[in-house]
Amino acid sequence: MLFVEFRFFVFFLIVFGGYWTLRGNTARKWWLLLCSHTFYACFFIGEPAEFLAHVTHGEWAQLPDGWWFPAVLWASTCMDFAVGLGIAGASSEARRKAWLLVSVVVNVGVLGFFKYFNFFITSGVEFLDWFGLHTSLHTLKIILPYGVSFYTFQSLSYSIDVYRRRLEPVRRFLDLAFFISFFPQLVAGPIVRAMTFLPQLLEKRVWANVDVRGAVTLFFVGFVKKACVSELASQFSDRFFAAPQKYTHPAAVIGMLFYAAQIYCDFSGYTDMAIATARLLGYELTLNFDFPLFSRSVTEFWRRWHISLSTWLRDYLYISLGGNRGTKLFIWRNLLLTMLLGGLWHGAAWHYVLMGGLNGLALIVHREWAQLTENAGAIFRRVMAVLAWPLTFYWILVTFILFRAAPTLNAKTHAFEATALQNAWAAVKAISFIGRRGKLTFNMESAGILAVLALLHWLNFHGVLGRWWRRLPDWACAGLLGIGTIIAVLFVPVKYKPFVYFQF
Amino acid sequence: MATISAVTNAVRGAVTATVPTSRPTIGKSALLGVIFLTAVFSTCALLGPCLPFPEVSTVREKIEHLARHGDDYEILFVGSSHVQFQIMPTIFDRVAGMNGVAVKSFNAGIPAMVSPEDSYVLEEMLRRPHGRLRWVFVELSCLGTQVWGENTSRFAYWHDTARLTLLAQRLRREARGKRSRLAKDPTATIFDRWSVWTTTVGRLYGHARAWLIRGANLSRGSEVLSRGLQLPGWEEDLRGSLGENGDGWVWAGRRLQQMTPEMRKQYDGEYAERLANPAVKDRADAVCQSALERIVTAITRAGARPVFLVPPTTAGRNFYPTEERERELTILDFSDVRQNAKLFLPENRMDLGHVNTAGAEIFTEDLARRFVELAKGSTPAP
Numbered sequence: 001m002l003f004v005e006f007r008f009f010v011f012f013l014i015v016f017g018g019y020w021t022l023r024g025n026t027a028r029k030w031w032l033l034l035c036s037h038t039f040y041a042c043f044f045i046g047e048p049a050e051f052l053a054h055v056t057h058g059e060w061a062q063l064p065d066g067w068w069f070p071a072v073l074w075a076s077t078c079m080d081f082a083v084g085l086g087i088a089g090a091s092s093e094a095r096r097k098a099w100l101l102v103s104v105v106v107n108v109g110v111l112g113f114f115k116y117f118n119f120f121i122t123s124g125v126e127f128l129d130w131f132g133l134h135t136s137l138h139t140l141k142i143i144l145p146y147g148v149s150f151y152t153f154q155s156l157s158y159s160i161d162v163y164r165r166r167l168e169p170v171r172r173f174l175d176l177a178f179f180i181s182f183f184p185q186l187v188a189g190p191i192v193r194a195m196t197f198l199p200q201l202l203e204k205r206v207w208a209n210v211d212v213r214g215a216v217t218l219f220f221v222g223f224v225k226k227a228c229v230s231e232l233a234s235q236f237s238d239r240f241f242a243a244p245q246k247y248t249h250p251a252a253v254i255g256m257l258f259y260a261a262q263i264y265c266d267f268s269g270y271t272d273m274a275i276a277t278a279r280l281l282g283y284e285l286t287l288n289f290d291f292p293l294f295s296r297s298v299t300e301f302w303r304r305w306h307i308s309l310s311t312w313l314r315d316y317l318y319i320s321l322g323g324n325r326g327t328k329l330f331i332w333r334n335l336l337l338t339m340l341l342g343g344l345w346h347g348a349a350w351h352y353v354l355m356g357g358l359n360g361l362a363l364i365v366h367r368e369w370a371q372l373t374e375n376a377g378a379i380f381r382r383v384m385a386v387l388a389w390p391l392t393f394y395w396i397l398v399t400f401i402l403f404r405a406a407p408t409l410n411a412k413t414h415a416f417e418a419t420a421l422q423n424a425w426a427a428v429k430a431i432s433f434i435g436r437r438g439k440l441t442f443n444m445e446s447a448g449i450l451a452v453l454a455l456l457h458w459l460n461f462h463g464v465l466g467r468w469w470r471r472l473p474d475w476a477c478a479g480l481l482g483i484g485t486i487i488a489v490l491f492v493p494v495k496y497k498p499f500v501y502f503q504f
Numbered sequence: 505m506a507t508i509s510a511v512t513n514a515v516r517g518a519v520t521a522t523v524p525t526s527r528p529t530i531g532k533s534a535l536l537g538v539i540f541l542t543a544v545f546s547t548c549a550l551l552g553p554c555l556p557f558p559e560v561s562t563v564r565e566k567i568e569h570l571a572r573h574g575d576d577y578e579i580l581f582v583g584s585s586h587v588q589f590q591i592m593p594t595i596f597d598r599v600a601g602m603n604g605v606a607v608k609s610f611n612a613g614i615p616a617m618v619s620p621e622d623s624y625v626l627e628e629m630l631r632r633p634h635g636r637l638r639w640v641f642v643e644l645s646c647l648g649t650q651v652w653g654e655n656t657s658r659f660a661y662w663h664d665t666a667r668l669t670l671l672a673q674r675l676r677r678e679a680r681g682k683r684s685r686l687a688k689d690p691t692a693t694i695f696d697r698w699s700v701w702t703t704t705v706g707r708l709y710g711h712a713r714a715w716l717i718r719g720a721n722l723s724r725g726s727e728v729l730s731r732g733l734q735l736p737g738w739e740e741d742l743r744g745s746l747g748e749n750g751d752g753w754v755w756a757g758r759r760l761q762q763m764t765p766e767m768r769k770q771y772d773g774e775y776a777e778r779l780a781n782p783a784v785k786d787r788a789d790a791v792c793q794s795a796l797e798r799i800v801t802a803i804t805r806a807g808a809r810p811v812f813l814v815p816p817t818t819a820g821r822n823f824y825p826t827e828e829r830e831r832e833l834t835i836l837d838f839s840d841v842r843q844n845a846k847l848f849l850p851e852n853r854m855d856l857g858h859v860n861t862a863g864a865e866i867f868t869e870d871l872a873r874r875f876v877e878l879a880k881g882s883t884p885a886p
Binding site (some may be wrong): 006052053056105212224228232367378428442445446449474475478479482483485486487489490491492493 | 532533535536537539540542544547549551620625697698699713716717720721722723724726729730732733734798
């Protein structure tokens with residue numbers, strides 16, 4: 001069930017009505033827990049009547065793939081609940097550490113098995129083949145449970161925060177289960193920290209404090225981003241990435257800009273809708289995007305892009321590795337390792353690792369450059385201020401190419417025509433005005449669409465749209481939202497592409 | 505609206521956010537809801553008529569063709585692939601002309617089109633110019649409540665309020681029938697009853713959703729944009745939808761000119777069954793009959809005469825009007841395997857339900873001859 005689907009609106013109306021009708025905080029949490037698992041089940045259950053019939057008749061082989069996904073979610077939750085209590089009750093530091101180790105090993109193990117097992121086996125076999133050592137290792141038929149990358153990180157944040165004494169362990173299992181499976185953030189984030197969310201569970205949410213107008217507006221914005229802009233942009237970017245070497249250099253830039261718009265609107269649109277949905281139920285999730293495409297350095301970009309992931313990596317990985325302490329080489333190692341693992345988190349493929357590596361290198365370069373130019377003259381600073389944004393944006397585009405890179409398969413022979421990295425390199429050359437230019441172009445109207453999108457994003461970045469919207473009376477907002485909804489619906493495809501981040 | 509920065513929602517919330525200072529009253533919330541819904545419905549109503557016909561493959565091309573050339577035709581053939589692949593207007597016009605009835609016909613058949621989609625398409629076609637139209641041949645089909653291709657424009661575009669009402673009524677009748685059968689069946693379990701309920705509700709939901717999609721003009725703007733920007737998927741395939749001659753008949757393709765051995769085996773079985781037990785007339789229920797009456801009304805209002813077709817298939821049941829209406833309406837039935845022996849020869853078949861191109865030529869000639877008898881023996885509508 002996607003946030004942009006009709007059935008989600010029906011589902012949410014029931015959830016919303018039921019939630020605010022219930023009086024007690026515990027009853028509401030049970031209700032949301034039930035709804036969250038219903039939401040989760042919609043991803044794999046198929047036809048409910050058929051599913052029930054198979055269960056009743058014990059036809060386990062007939063059940064749809066992934067019927068066991070909730071078991072992984074529950075196992076992870078139970079384990080972290082026990083770990084939290086274990087850490088709190090441990091008599092020595094060594095025991096506390098042992099409990100934490102259980103959580104880290106199990107959570108990382110779950111993620112590693114489901115997401116990376118086949119990747120490491122395949123890579124290992126290819127590596128040994130390279131040296132002429134032939135092995136008979138086989139991959140397994142593993143299905144990645146929905147949201148596993150997100151909820152294992154949330155569970156880990158809980159155990160680590162309890163271990164670091166920043167958080168009291170929860171005494172009620174319901175609270176932890178609710179935190180981990182809360183449906184707005186369950187399958188595609190944002191990665192909400194236990195420290196941010198668990199305190200919100202202590203007291204009953206108050207309807208009078210819900211900013212309905214703000215939440216509905218945010219949902220609408222997210223809906224437009226995902227359902228209209230991202231889907232439209234994907235039609236251009238798909239064409240470009242199908243054969244990047246065939247496009248003229250300016251057309252390649254247009255194709256790439258559409259991809260930047262697609263990926264940004266896809267993911268930030270999803271999190272906008274997630275935050276808005278949670279807000280309508282009285283809960284606040286973490287901000288995940290803060291106009292990252294206007295960043296003036298790679299460091300700033302990672303403070304603004306997928307904030308919940310980058311701060312998670314910073315607080316639980318980078319700092320655990322030593323952070324900014326130690327020699328320059330040590331800090332570089334920490335930065336590079338954090339970004340490499342961050343890249344790998346995105347997907348079990350080498351181009352994601354390379355993407356992480358390039359971002360790590362860029363962070364190191366920027367760190368050293370900032371130190372080197374700390375005392376530079378005013379003119380130099382002005383020149384750099386002008387160049388900072390285009391240079392950063394270019395680098396972001398290069399890393400986005402690696403994010404998207406996929407091999408080309410011959411439709412008839414099913415043989416590889418080009419690897420993911422070869423395609424990525426062709427796209428990098430095309431947007432960098434290097435090498436032979438192709439002949440394919442996009443028409444002028446497409447550049448116009450990009451210009452309109454860029455202008456709207458710029459106006460929003462400078463708060464112009466927000467200020468104007470806030471000045472409007474409520475009745476005007478309601479009317480405009482009604483008109484806007486129908487205009488947005490005009491540009492929504494009948495069938496959506498899945499959210500890009502669902503695959504993670 | 506005055507706002508303050510406060511700790512989100514509850515006392516110990518960790519995140520700050522902007523929250524309203526005044527509690528919205530129920531009355532104000534209701535008023536805002538009404539304004540929102542009014543804006544939604546009025547925008548839908550205003551935008552709908554301004555948009556071109558939805559991008560539904562074959563349907564759009566045929567309707568646009570009739571919008572431009574509708575005044576050229578005396579005859580329209582409406583129905584599913586039984587019409588689209590099996591009636592060749594060029595042959596029909598030639599045979600009718602040779603027998604003294606000069607006409608120009610157009611094949612408006614759409615693959616997989618059954619009731620109530622057929623009545624919608626027919627009404628849309630009759631809304632276009634049709635100055636010379638005298639005869640409309642419509643394939644008889646019973647109201648289908650199945651939900652298929654849910655996420656496609658093809659499923660949504662015909663779901664107007666009239667069609668949704670018909671479907672809802674039929675679903676209700678179907679469910680009632682199934683429930684009463686289950687009540688008499690001692691082996692029926694609670695899951696069988698549950699299955700009836702979920703199927704009915706699921707189908708009703710699917711059709712209601714399609715009605716909403718149609719009403720909200722979902723995706724129609726992106727269709728216009730895709731066409732304007734020449735994005736993938738907008739391409740017009742006139743040869744694929746209007747055929748080589750531009751008369752609406754489309755060749756089914758080389759692969760479908762003869763049956764596979766497995767299909768042949770199945771066909772032989774069905775054929776033998778029809779020889780032994782001819783197809784029965786299925787008069788379905790009052791809802792199906794009212795859907796049929798809608799078609800009759802639309803055609804007669806347009807000044808033409810309806811002729812209903814039962815195509816040469818090996819199906820065991822064929823939808824028919826009530827006995828009374830059967831006597832009043834013109835029905836050309838080609839489903840009798842003995843009377844239409846040539847159409848059921850294996851070399852003339854594509855599959856159980858369709859004839860191949862050779863069979864289509866025979867079928868069209870037969871149809872034209874029966875039409876000539878009809879035309880000569882009757883006074884066409886004014």
